[in-house]
Amino acid sequence: MRTARAQATLWSVVGVLGVAALWELYKAIAPDDGVTVGTVTVLPRTTDIAMPHIWDMVTRLFEPVTRAAGADVLWWAVLQAAAFSLGIAVLGWVLGVVSGMLLALLMQRWITAESAVLPWVVLSQTVPLIAIAPLVKRWGTAIHLGPFQWENWMSVAVIASYLAFFPVAVSALRGLKSPPQADTDLFHAYAAGWWTTLVRLRLPASVPYLMPALKLAAANAVVGTVVAEVSIGLGGGIGRMIIEFAATASGDPAKTWAPILGAVLIGLLSAGLVALLGRGLGRFRRGEVPA
Numbered sequence: 001m002r003t004a005r006a007q008a009t010l011w012s013v014v015g016v017l018g019v020a021a022l023w024e025l026y027k028a029i030a031p032d033d034g035v036t037v038g039t040v041t042v043l044p045r046t047t048d049i050a051m052p053h054i055w056d057m058v059t060r061l062f063e064p065v066t067r068a069a070g071a072d073v074l075w076w077a078v079l080q081a082a083a084f085s086l087g088i089a090v091l092g093w094v095l096g097v098v099s100g101m102l103l104a105l106l107m108q109r110w111i112t113a114e115s116a117v118l119p120w121v122v123l124s125q126t127v128p129l130i131a132i133a134p135l136v137k138r139w140g141t142a143i144h145l146g147p148f149q150w151e152n153w154m155s156v157a158v159i160a161s162y163l164a165f166f167p168v169a170v171s172a173l174r175g176l177k178s179p180p181q182a183d184t185d186l187f188h189a190y191a192a193g194w195w196t197t198l199v200r201l202r203l204p205a206s207v208p209y210l211m212p213a214l215k216l217a218a219a220n221a222v223v224g225t226v227v228a229e230v231s232i233g234l235g236g237g238i239g240r241m242i243i244e245f246a247a248t249a250s251g252d253p254a255k256t257w258a259p260i261l262g263a264v265l266i267g268l269l270s271a272g273l274v275a276l277l278g279r280g281l282g283r284f285r286r287g288e289v290p291a
Contacts, residue, residue, distance in 0.1 A: 077241075101172055161221070
């Protein structure tokens with residue numbers, strides 16, 4: 001087990017170094033204007049503005065964000081923004097997992113519900129996220145429940161859950177329906193009710209289907225959070241930082257890539273959190289099925 005983990009860690013490091021090597025290799029051999037076919041650019045430009053050197057980006061992380069007195073170091077500012085976005089993404093992931101599981105249970109319990117709900121679940125993912133984000137913000141601000149006030153970060157969490165619930169709902173439904181007919185007949189022969197069959201048979205059987213979906217939902221929640229922050233204009237997160245730093249790309253290109261690295265960090269942390277959850281369900285994960 002330890003050897004397998006060490007090999008996985010080694011290959012992860014090799015993968016990161018390989019990406020950095022390919023970056024520098026392409027920058028060294030490709031023309032400054034990129035590769036074009038006719039009037040279409042098929043590969044990016046390699047100028048220092050478009051593709052700064054890896055070492056320039058790393059060095060920039062340890063410099064102040066701006067020249068203003070008392071400005072934070074760039075890596076610390078990115079880390080704070082990443083923590084803010086990660087918190088919203090985790091909340092969106094939780095909302096998406098809960099709603100997806102409830103929909104899966106509803107569709108498994110009643111065939112009519114599956115026929116009625118599943119097409120709408122699939123259809124929901126065809127709506128462009130950038131189009132629905134302003135609507136969610138407007139609907140949220142129309143909610144008035146006593147002292148409760150809808151905040152912009154709540155809209156971002158809802159949008160993140162909108163992307164996260166789909167793989168959970170579909171994969172959980174497959175998992176809940178996966179037990180062989182002989183097993184369900186056995187529970188029926190012992191007069192086990194729907195709830196007992198669910199807890200003792202269907203939920204354990206759904207884990208191999210559910211774990212890959214949880215990982216995909218975590219990635220979707222991160223993407224939804226970053227895009228929603230841009231669409232809604234929520235400050236303090238990675239999405240807004242990407243837009244703000246892009247405005248100074250021509251004068252400080254290495255700085256532009258810092259929040260992108262922060263978004264990558266959020267994705268890695270979210271995947272790690274789901275992996276920790278999966279370790280607790282290890283005995284149910286035999287024969288894991290891709291989402």
